[in-house]
Amino acid sequence: MTRELTQHQILRELEPVAEANLNRHLSMAKEWHPHDYVPWDQGRNFAAMGGEDWDPSQSKLSEVAKVAMITNLLTEDNLPSYHREIAENFSQDGAWGTWVGRWTAEENRHGIVMRDYLVVTRGVDPVALEQARMIHMTNGAQSPDEWGGFLENVAYVTFQELATRVSHRNTGRVCDDPIADRMLQRIAADENLHMIFYRTLCGSALDLVPDQAVDAITKVLVNFVMPGSGMPNFRRNGVMMAKHGIYDPRQHLEEVVAPVIKNWNIFERNDFGPRGEQAREELAAHLEKLGRDATKFEEQRDRLLAREATRGELQSV
Numbered sequence: 001m002t003r004e005l006t007q008h009q010i011l012r013e014l015e016p017v018a019e020a021n022l023n024r025h026l027s028m029a030k031e032w033h034p035h036d037y038v039p040w041d042q043g044r045n046f047a048a049m050g051g052e053d054w055d056p057s058q059s060k061l062s063e064v065a066k067v068a069m070i071t072n073l074l075t076e077d078n079l080p081s082y083h084r085e086i087a088e089n090f091s092q093d094g095a096w097g098t099w100v101g102r103w104t105a106e107e108n109r110h111g112i113v114m115r116d117y118l119v120v121t122r123g124v125d126p127v128a129l130e131q132a133r134m135i136h137m138t139n140g141a142q143s144p145d146e147w148g149g150f151l152e153n154v155a156y157v158t159f160q161e162l163a164t165r166v167s168h169r170n171t172g173r174v175c176d177d178p179i180a181d182r183m184l185q186r187i188a189a190d191e192n193l194h195m196i197f198y199r200t201l202c203g204s205a206l207d208l209v210p211d212q213a214v215d216a217i218t219k220v221l222v223n224f225v226m227p228g229s230g231m232p233n234f235r236r237n238g239v240m241m242a243k244h245g246i247y248d249p250r251q252h253l254e255e256v257v258a259p260v261i262k263n264w265n266i267f268e269r270n271d272f273g274p275r276g277e278q279a280r281e282e283l284a285a286h287l288e289k290l291g292r293d294a295t296k297f298e299e300q301r302d303r304l305l306a307r308e309a310t311r312g313e314l315q316s317v
């Protein structure tokens with residue numbers, strides 16, 4: 001099948017699917033309020049209002065929980081750039097436009113509730129957090145130049161929503177605070193519904209233009225980076241989060257990439273032309289590489305943890 005459609009034609013063809021899935025989303029989404037997830041009784045004034053400024057001793061969060069919280073919050077904070085990408089590549093009209101507005105409003109809640117929680121509980125340094133936010137948002141996030149438009153964007157956000165869901169859930173686990181865990185589970189439930197919307201739309205695009213869509217999916221996965229990759233200290237913090245199982249290469253492959261590929265039935269389809277077949281082969285090779293990378297990472301992590309454990313034993317003698 002070699003049918004080639006323009007972006008405009010794809011959006012028009014998929015508009016009924018967008019409308020049906022917008023309605024499905026609205027019927028599934030639960031109304032929730034950030035203020036219900038923040039322990040306000042733990043709050044007090046900072047020095048500018050006669051209280052005390054932040055000090056590391058006030059924080060109950062472990063180092064890894066802090067790093068994960070900051071990374072996830074700054075990722076949510078960069079919403080204006082994601083909105084720009086989505087608004088430019090999806091139509092502003094009809095169901096598409098309504099979805100973009102609704103999705104943006106829901107995402108905004110995630111940053112609101114996490115910041116309120118962290119400032120009230122003194123979980124992280126609010127000055128450092130604000131400085132990092134300024135840098136991160138000023139830089140913005142941009143999709144790679146070679147991405148064509150709608151297809152790459154809808155494929156990317158499918159994986160990205162699922163990746164943030166995994167990251168939020170596991171961050172809740174390492175916070176060791178039932179309030180933080182409940183808040184992050186609430187956010188993760190939103191990310192799951194977002195993922196389902198984008199996955200369904202991308203799946204319909206595969207049926208409509210199989211070759212173009214699988215080509216876009218392959219491009220996105222081969223070049224995949226987490227949405228927060230431009231933030232200060234992302235490399236160091238990303239490694240720390242991977243080391244503690246918040247988001248590691250195995251989770252990326254088995255909890256994010258593989259289930260979506262399976263849902264789209266990519267390796268069982270028989271509607272690809274030569275271009276689609278080539279993209280599918282490239283994708284298969286990439287999945288194998290992800291598997292090898294995950295094993296290599298786990299071996300390194302095991303060695304590192306064993307060394308740290310030995311060092312800890314020696315110190316306690």
Ligand SMILES: [Fe+2]
Binds near residue numbers: 076107110164191
């Ligand atoms: Fe979010």
Ligand SMILES: [Fe+2]
Binds near residue numbers: 107190194
């Ligand atoms: Fe989301």
